[in-house]
Amino acid sequence: MQDYLAKAMAYDGFVRAYAVNATQTVSQAQKRHDTWNTSSAALGRTLIGGLLLGSTVKGEDTISVRVQGSGPAGAVIVTSNGSGDVKGYVQNPHVSLPLNEEGKIDVKGAIGTQGIFSVTKDLGLKEPFSGQTPIVSGELGEDFTYYLAESEQIPSSVGLSVSVDVDDSIKTAGGFMLQMMPGASEEVVAALEKRIRQLPKVSVMLDDGKSPEEILDFIFADEPITILEKLSVQFRCDCSKERFAKGLISLGTQELQEMIEQDHGAEAVCTFCQEKYKFSEQELELLKQEAVDN
Template identity: 65%
Template sequence: MKDYLVKALAYDGFVRAYAVSATETVAEAQRRHQTWHTASAALGRSMVGGLLLGSTLKGDDKLTVKIQGNGPAGAIIVDSNGHGDVKGYIKNPQISLPLNAAGKIDVRGAVGDQGIFTVIKDLGLKEPFSGQTPIVSGELGEDFTYYLAVSEQVPSAVGLSVLVETDDTIRAAGGFMLQIMPGASEEIIAAIEARLKELPRVSTLIDEGQTPEEILATLMPDAGVEILDTMPVQFHCDCNKDKFATAIITLGAKEIQAMIDEDHGAEAVCSFCGNKYHFDENELAELKKEAIA
């Protein structure tokens, strides 16, 4: 099944609902970063959350999620946009912790239970919008939920789930986001809360073959779910050699000359996708001229 996301309304428009199947998207990140078991789940959940937030944007608008916890995984950075593109990296990809007390992957142990959760939205305006909340869980679903409630004042429920094989590869990944609109009754909220307590993990539903539409139907069986839109999602990195050339120019002529003298060239590696870009001495000499200019 190709990865895709659905947008929907439920309970006569009082609930906005999103669900995404992202197994291959997360698997691509796992392969590129060679993440180990716990890091695979942490990065995967972050990317699924980024896709869900990104789906609320228009077209070329984009956002960055930064999760800076006190755990051994280090910072996790995810970029996404309104087209279903996502990329991400985790500072320490080789993290594999024992299962937690509940027998689940210990994402909190990798991320940490203290730190900063930041979302930066580039909406094409002069200044990007930035919202910041403390990490309240480290399991990440709760952290996305808390961010939405506090920073964007939208009562929400976010579920993020990644099923990791014993060889660290991704078996299933996906998630959902429910947003409660003004005027929603206490009965609607109570029904959703009750259902969330008994819902299996989304990755389990995906592994069993459920589609995003079916996940929403499972989550809200009597809510009259109305699918508004479907959108393919994918791992996509927009890095290129020109962008790295611009970055090298900002280092200044002295630093570029040192690359020429000491290394006789330079190699830039993209943190998000691992692609490598080589610059020979002649190319660096041209970039040095631009830096001086």
């Protein structure tokens, strides 16, 4: 089944709700970066959170999330857009920690409980919007929730879940985001808080075959919801050989000449997707000429 995200509203429009099945998307990231189980869960949760935030902007507008914690995973960086595309990487993909006290993947141990959670929104304006908050949990769902409340003043609840198989492959991955709109009553907030405390993990609901719409139905129980949109989501990187060529040109003629003489070519690797781009001596000569002309 194609990964997708469902957008909905409930309680007469006072609550916006989003749920996503991102199993294939996270699986693609795991394969590209060869992540081990704890890094897989950390990167996967951040990718899911990025998709949820990305679904609140339009089209090609982008949202970048950077989680810079004190744990062994290092930085986790994810970029998404309003069209359902997401890409990302974890600085140290080979982190595999023992299960935590609850018998779950120790994402907090990989991320760490000290550090900065930052978000940059590029909405096509003169200046991108940036906000940052301290890491409050390291489990990431709480960190997205805290960021939205503190930096964007949107009372929210974010749930992120990745289930990793014994061979490090991704079994299921998904999440939800609930946002209270201005004017939402205390009763609505209290009812949802109680319901969220009783929820099973999203990965468990996905294991049971629930779709994003069914997850939202489950969250809101007897309260009717209105599905506004369904959006296909996927791991997609916008890197290209042309983009890397511009980067090589910017290095200048001397460095390009060294690549020609010493390495007899060059290979560029995209950090976000691990795609490799090879440049022959002849191609580097052409780029060197462009650098001269510029």
